[in-house]
Amino acid sequence: MAAITLKNINKQYGDGYRAVKDVNLDIADGEFVILVGPSGCGKSTLLRMIVGLEDITSGELLIGGERVNEKAPRDRNLSMVFQNYALYPHLTVYENIAFPLRLAKAPDSEVDERVRHAAELLELTEHLDRKPANLSGGQRQRVAMGRAIVREAQAFLFDEPLSNLDAKLRGQMRTEISRLQKRLGITTVYVTHDQVEAMTLGDRVAVLRKGVLQQVASPRELYERPVNLFVAGFIGSPPMNFIPATVERDELHTPFGQWRLPEGKRPDLSGHEIVLLGARPEAFEDAAVVSETIRDHGVEFEAHVDVIEWLGNEQYAYVPYEAPDDISAQLADLERELDSEAMRTQLVVSLDATSRIPEGSTAQLWLDLRKVHVFDPASGTNLTVAQSSGNGAAKAPAGDASAAAVDESADGSAQG
Amino acid sequence: MMDERDLPTREKVLWWIAGVVVIVYALFPVVWIVALSFKTPSDLGSKRFWPTSWVWENYDNILAGDAQELFLSALRNSIGISLIATFISVVLATFAAYAIARLDFPGKRVILTTALAVAIFPVISIVTPLFNLWRNIGLYDTWPGLIIPYLSLTLPISIWTLSAFFRQIPWELEQAAQVDGATTWQAFRKVIVPLAAPGVFTTAIISFFIAWNDFVYGISLTSTERARPVPAALAFFTGASQFEDPAGSIAAAAVIVTIPVVVLVLLFQRRIVSGLTQGAVKG
Numbered sequence: 001m002a003a004i005t006l007k008n009i010n011k012q013y014g015d016g017y018r019a020v021k022d023v024n025l026d027i028a029d030g031e032f033v034i035l036v037g038p039s040g041c042g043k044s045t046l047l048r049m050i051v052g053l054e055d056i057t058s059g060e061l062l063i064g065g066e067r068v069n070e071k072a073p074r075d076r077n078l079s080m081v082f083q084n085y086a087l088y089p090h091l092t093v094y095e096n097i098a099f100p101l102r103l104a105k106a107p108d109s110e111v112d113e114r115v116r117h118a119a120e121l122l123e124l125t126e127h128l129d130r131k132p133a134n135l136s137g138g139q140r141q142r143v144a145m146g147r148a149i150v151r152e153a154q155a156f157l158f159d160e161p162l163s164n165l166d167a168k169l170r171g172q173m174r175t176e177i178s179r180l181q182k183r184l185g186i187t188t189v190y191v192t193h194d195q196v197e198a199m200t201l202g203d204r205v206a207v208l209r210k211g212v213l214q215q216v217a218s219p220r221e222l223y224e225r226p227v228n229l230f231v232a233g234f235i236g237s238p239p240m241n242f243i244p245a246t247v248e249r250d251e252l253h254t255p256f257g258q259w260r261l262p263e264g265k266r267p268d269l270s271g272h273e274i275v276l277l278g279a280r281p282e283a284f285e286d287a288a289v290v291s292e293t294i295r296d297h298g299v300e301f302e303a304h305v306d307v308i309e310w311l312g313n314e315q316y317a318y319v320p321y322e323a324p325d326d327i328s329a330q331l332a333d334l335e336r337e338l339d340s341e342a343m344r345t346q347l348v349v350s351l352d353a354t355s356r357i358p359e360g361s362t363a364q365l366w367l368d369l370r371k372v373h374v375f376d377p378a379s380g381t382n383l384t385v386a387q388s389s390g391n392g393a394a395k396a397p398a399g400d401a402s403a404a405a406v407d408e409s410a411d412g413s414a415q416g
Numbered sequence: 417m418m419d420e421r422d423l424p425t426r427e428k429v430l431w432w433i434a435g436v437v438v439i440v441y442a443l444f445p446v447v448w449i450v451a452l453s454f455k456t457p458s459d460l461g462s463k464r465f466w467p468t469s470w471v472w473e474n475y476d477n478i479l480a481g482d483a484q485e486l487f488l489s490a491l492r493n494s495i496g497i498s499l500i501a502t503f504i505s506v507v508l509a510t511f512a513a514y515a516i517a518r519l520d521f522p523g524k525r526v527i528l529t530t531a532l533a534v535a536i537f538p539v540i541s542i543v544t545p546l547f548n549l550w551r552n553i554g555l556y557d558t559w560p561g562l563i564i565p566y567l568s569l570t571l572p573i574s575i576w577t578l579s580a581f582f583r584q585i586p587w588e589l590e591q592a593a594q595v596d597g598a599t600t601w602q603a604f605r606k607v608i609v610p611l612a613a614p615g616v617f618t619t620a621i622i623s624f625f626i627a628w629n630d631f632v633y634g635i636s637l638t639s640t641e642r643a644r645p646v647p648a649a650l651a652f653f654t655g656a657s658q659f660e661d662p663a664g665s666i667a668a669a670a671v672i673v674t675i676p677v678v679v680l681v682l683l684f685q686r687r688i689v690s691g692l693t694q695g696a697v698k699g
């Protein structure tokens with residue numbers, strides 16, 4: 001077990017493509033860190049550099065305080081679960097799990113004890129004599145896990161291990177992994193595409209975009225205080241709504257009326273003509289069901305609701321609106337980058353299940369202004385967060401990854 | 417696999433007919449040779465397909481009789497030379513194909529093209545220079561004198577088959593093995609070799625057959641029983657007397673040299689299991 005430290009890590013592939021740019025990340029001993037980002041942003045590349053399968057172009061990688069840039073994978077003593085499992089098809093499940101121990105020349109009795117222990121943990125005992133080809137996807141995945149946990153590695157690295165499982169099995173394995181990691185207390189880096197995995201599994205989440213680290217923070221922090229447009233749009237499902245607004249002194253002119261942000265939540269907007277307001281679906285409510293105690297914190301506005309999706313415990317309302325062309329083009333760009341289909345400009349609003357707003361009607365909605373973020377459309381910076389976090393550990397603007405990596409929980413203390 | 421698909425009956429019948437035609441076409445000469453090998457010398461010209469009386473005389477002749485020395489030494493040469501040539505070519509081709517499939521190095525294309533060029537170069541055109549060269553450096557009529565030219569036949573095809581095969585191996589397994597603590601060599605030996613084995617066996621069989629069946633080099637680069645392989649030796653067979661037709665003995669020898677080929681195929685058939693790499697990855 002060990003801490004992993006990435007210092008100014010860069011990766012340039014042979015064809016000149018820069019897949020990872022100046023990444024700084026401190027992963028504490030025993031910590032569970034999630035790596036998320038859209039497809040092709042360099043997650044696998046980063047993981048493969050940590051494990052030693054990919055050369056580090058520049059920068060320094062420390063494991064347990066020791067520089068390992070030049071070490072071969074086998075000398076780094078990390079175990080990895082590959083995205084496609086990479087089981088040895090000619091070996092039985094038993095021998096697959098035993099493989100790392102056999103390489104380490106462990107005595108047979110020890111091998112047997114450990115393999116059986118791991119198999120028990122993963123409920124594989126009855127399959128030990130079978131070949132991987134005859135196993136189900138979930139069983140194969142557990143064999144891959146078994147092979148990773150059977151030896152005392154310094155850290156676990158997972159590359160989208162659950163991406164090919166069905167929803168039910170994925171849920172099962174997710175809790176399994178979480179439980180296992182807590183029990184073994186081993187430093188873990190986990191790559192995923194999945195929102196739920198990202199939010200539930202890790203102590204901290206690192207968001208990567210085009211090889212640049214955007215923000216590293218706890219899931220809650222990421223959700224409530226995203227540093228820029230990208231993180232705000234990437235984390236959360238349905239995603240955050242972005243509403244264009246023109247600044248006129250203290251007032252914000254939006255397609256839904258003039259709003260005035262509450263005192264503590266109002267960033268310095270001098271010098272900005274146009275801003276984007278970010279509001280998560282749950283910041284909205286049917287004005288009819290908002291309790292009186294909080295009504296004053298928000299604004300009411302009239303909107304045309306064209307579609308309602310009723311989910312039982314809540315419902316989503318879709319509110320289309322017109323936005324200036326340049327703004328909607330930018331929003332479309334952002335959405336494309338976030339892997340979501342480019343939609344027309346609309347609000348997705350979460351309403352209380354008891355709300356009775358009919359489809360295709362004009363309704364009175366309410367927005368909690370305390371939960372609104374203000375973004376600079378040019379740089380993408382979250383002005384609300386940038387202001388409230390003061391000048392100390394400044395949350396970085398979009399381009400500056402090194403500062404974004406600074407996070408209160410990353411003490412980076414290296415332990416042997 | 418033909419029988420795994422559900423073909424319409426009409427199509428199935430057509431396939432069967434086509435199959436039977438091919439089998440008859442391919443097996444007819446073989447059956448004929450077998451029939452010939454059981455004929456008495458006087459029966460040879462009888463213009464009948466099957467022997468009038470089945471006799472072991474021809475086999476006696478080549479295994480215990482007059483032609484024994486000629487045949488058995490040739491058999492020994494053939495087996496030895498073919499095995500050694502196969503072994504060397506498979507070992508070299510394995511390394512070459514591994515490099516070609518795995519590494520990016522300048523000249524990769526050149527190697528493959530050269531291999532192909534060597535393979536399509538007509539054997540007969542290099543036999544004469546080789547004959548002179550071998551006489552000068554003392555390789556004429558020796559085992560190495562045949563093994564080396566055989567390599568020129570077997571290596572190109574081995575490299576091509578193996579590199580095609582190696583490209584299909586899930587190489588991520590090698591990385592998995594390295595992460596599991598293997599050296600590059602261990603990863604190769606413990607993971608890649610077992611997966612590559614079927615391809616290697618197939619290649620070995622093909623190489624062996626090429627060496628085993630060669631006639632041109634065998635007849636041109638040897639002069640005595642020291643190195644003469646069976647296909648060449650057959651040409652030196654004589655009948656029981658000077659004036660007898662040796663066709664019976666030749667047929668018997670041909671049948672005997674076919675046996676190892678058949679045995680090999682039957683033996684290795686089990687090792688050429690398709691789908692061995694199944695289950696390595698998800699999906």
Ligand SMILES: Nc1ncnc2c1ncn2[C@@H]1O[C@H](COP(=O)(O)OP(=O)(O)OP(=O)(O)O)[C@@H](O)[C@H]1O
Pocket residue numbers: 013014015017019037038039040041042043044045046193
């Ligand atoms: N061997 C390579 N040579 C050149 N470029 C590469 C190579 N491998 C990956 N890349 C590029 O590096 C970038 C990052 O790739 P990477 O595999 O790390 O993405 P990822 O974040 O894991 O994506 P995904 O979520 O789709 O798996 C991609 O744009 C890809 O095209």
Ligand SMILES: [Mg+2]
Pocket residue numbers: 043044045
């Ligand atoms: Mg990937």
